[in-house]
Amino acid sequence: MDKNLSALEKNLGRFSVLDKLPENLLVPAEWQPLIGRSDKEKVKHITSLWDKYYHTEFSALLGIFQKRLNTVHLIELENKPALLYIFKNPQGEYLHYVGHAPLLSGQLPATTENLPWPAKFLEFYKTIHNGWYEVESHALGLFPIDEFFWLSEQEWGVLDEIEIDFSLDKVLAVFSNSAGGYLCWNFNTTEPSGLVWWDDEEPDMADFWDILDEWSAMGIEEY
Known part of the structure; x- marks a missing residue:
């Protein structure tokens, strides 16, 4: 593993890049074609996988994949398979994102299992990744499902200044932009709706998928 990837262990923990399918790991079937492919082929494969399930929801991000994604590595992280995405932003800097293996049946936490989830949201966690985010900030992408948190679980100084x-x-x-903004699902409404919570100003009601796509793309293009 080259020194640039080794430096990621400071934030990601110890990992190894896999050049063959390991016997000790259950690698998702849709990831297995990444083994032995060229960088160009790996980018095409993983972009096609996202596009297959989320062509509309991640239209901006998929455009960034086509322009900025250099390669994808299958890695072993904490004794589990994961994908390491390497992007090159407009400034010529490399950005690294990690995507954890999709959830298997029965892995949905009991605390979230019975929520009235919107169509397609949980499917991301079952088909693409159980969390996908920038390594250094641990943000700019969807949290792993066990890192979701209710806003009531945190202290918010902004509540002294605003009324909700x-x-x-x-x-x-379910998502942090690493600058005090959190994309949330609002279950106060009859149908779950998008809400952007800020740590220093009033929240905004928003289209969840529009903000998710916009912030995910901006994290790479404007980081």
């Missing part, structure tokens, strides 16, 4: 008409214990944060 909804309950924080029904707003679930």
